Amino acid sequence: MTIAASEAGARLTIDLAAIARNYRRIAGMTTGAECAAVVKADAYGTGIETTGPALAAAGARTFFVAHPSEARRLRQVCPEAVIYILNGLFEGALDLYASLNIRPVLGSRDEIEAFSAFCRTVRRRLPAAIHVDTGMSRLGLDLAEAALLAEPGPQNLDFEPALVMTHLACADEPGHILTPKQIDRFSQVRGLYPGVPGSLANSAGCTLGAAARHDLVRPGIALYGGRFRADREPLEGVxxxxxxxxxxxxxxxxxxxxxxxxxxxxxxxxxxxxxxxxxxxxxxxxxxxxxxxxxxxxxxxxxxxxxxxxxxxxxxxxxxxxxxxxxxxxxxxxxxxxxxxxxxxxxxxxxxxxxxxxxxxxxxxxxx
The missing domain is CATH 2.40.37.10 (Lyase, Ornithine Decarboxylase; Chain A, domain 1)
Incomplete structure (x- = not known):
């Protein structure tokens, strides 16, 4: 709902040009990797319908959201985008993954089995990301499960593994002992999935150099002008x-x-x-x-x-x-x-x- 200026208590201005500049700055920091954009939570409060196309115009081809409702909204305004749902497989919305070409981020054996069964039902090897937990202890396969899933070879899965990814827990805290452990664990996981692109870096991870870069980086808060590392100034306010x-x-x-x-x-x-x-x-x-x-x-x-x-x-x-x-x-x-x-x-x-x-x-x- 649009609120008229005369009826609102305040005016909130969203600077899309600043968001685009922040995106291009991060992309310039991470050469050699594709720079995606995280637009979950209504593009961090700035509005999916306006911010999504602005980021696409700035060069973003891949986007991450949290819920199917966000994916549906983004697809309406970014028809060519690659869209991943970070919060996994929403079994009540299975048809959306096929009909709108949306990719779930699969983070448990149950999700993998359910999505595999769906792919067999529709007779299509649909793309999905595989989420491996390297230290967040939130979502994702543990390292043993990731190794077991890879045993027959990624090409033999019922779905197409389009990405293998993990999430850094403490990259915003310089020198935290968990960060190099996660980088090392993810490098080991990557070896299990030859030929599958990898993604590790969030906003703070984009500053950690080539070891954290892999094939795809996923900045979020940095795009919107928020602080993403304790020892660095944020990018441009939006x-x-x-x-x-x-x-x-x-x-x-x-x-x-x-x-x-x-x-x-x-x-x-x-x-x-x-x-x-x-x-x-x-x-x-x-x-x-x-x-x-x-x-x-x-x-x-x-x-x-x-x-x-x-x-x-x-x-x-x-x-x-x-x-x-x-x-x-x-x-x-x-x-x-x-x-x-x-x-x-x-x-x-x-x-x-x-x-x-x-x-x-x-x-x-x-x-x-």
Whole structure:
């Protein structure tokens, strides 16, 4: 549903050109491997229907989603794309894999048996990825199962193994001892599946050099401007969230603001209220209290701290130092030097959660 600007509490701008630049930058870092694009969670909150074609225009040929519903939406706008469903085989949607040419990422013996049976039923050797667990302990065959599956030779399976892949657990933490173990384990797995392309690198993995590159890299958060390694700055920001001030009020020294009365004015202060809250994905934990520093917004060119707790539909900003502020002036909550990771840090979470939780009450603008 499209929300009119006059009826929304804030405007969310998605910069497709920035997403395309981020994609091309990562592709340039990983020469020799195909650069895919992860567009699960509605393209990390930016919108599959707009972001998918923008990434395809930038050069992406292969995409990864989490659910069949996302694959169906992506297929409508990217008819030529190779599409994998990361969360495995959804047996209630088996016909979709054949009718829309969607590839499941098979990560268990049960899934492999079910998809093999389906391929026999439709008399087609449909493509799929084989997911091997090398240390995440989440989805995927264990190493013994992967070896057993490979014994007759990949060409003898009832489906076409189009990709063998794993997922790095700690590549965003430089020097973590698990990362080289996973790289080594996956190299061993690759040897079991000669001729089948391999994929290991997520966003952080794209920085680990040739040993992690293999045939296909799968950046996600890096495309959308979120931090993907603790020791590196993120790529270009792609979202801007700006909300008009709906009221400005003066509070005397000692007066409290918001639920719980957790924030007290240190002196005569001016407070701007905007119509954004945790129902819009601006997390309650990003608020400011006497015990904890919260997030900030930029108003009239000045970085201003939040005042008090974020409520469901409203938040308060201390604009005392921002000069004359009137109703209707814009407060930038994300963008203009304030990143999704800044909000995430204040809320005690990660940029992924901020991006994917951006609400549906915003007026959305797509910038090309």
């Amino acid at each position: 979202v801007t969230l700006a909300a008009p001030v709906i009221q400005v009020r003066e509070v005397r020294a000692g007066e409290t603001i918001g639920y719980g009365a957790t924030w007290s004015a240190p002196h005569l202060s001016r407070i701007a209220i905007v119509s954004v809250g945790y129902a819009d994905g601006y997390l309650r934990g990003a608020g400011s209290t006497d015990r904890k520093s919260g997030a900030s917004a930029r108003v009239n060119g000045v970085v201003c701290p939040l005042a008090g707790r974020v409520s469901m539909d409203l938040l308060a900003i201390d604009v005392t130092e921002a000069g004359l502020i009137r109703r209707g002036d814009l407060a930038t909550l994300i963008g203009d030097g304030i990143t999704v990771d800044d909000i995430a840090e204040a809320a005690g979470t990660i940029g992924y959660e901020i991006l994917t939780g951006l609400g549906r009450r915003y007026h959305r603008v797509v910038a090309h």
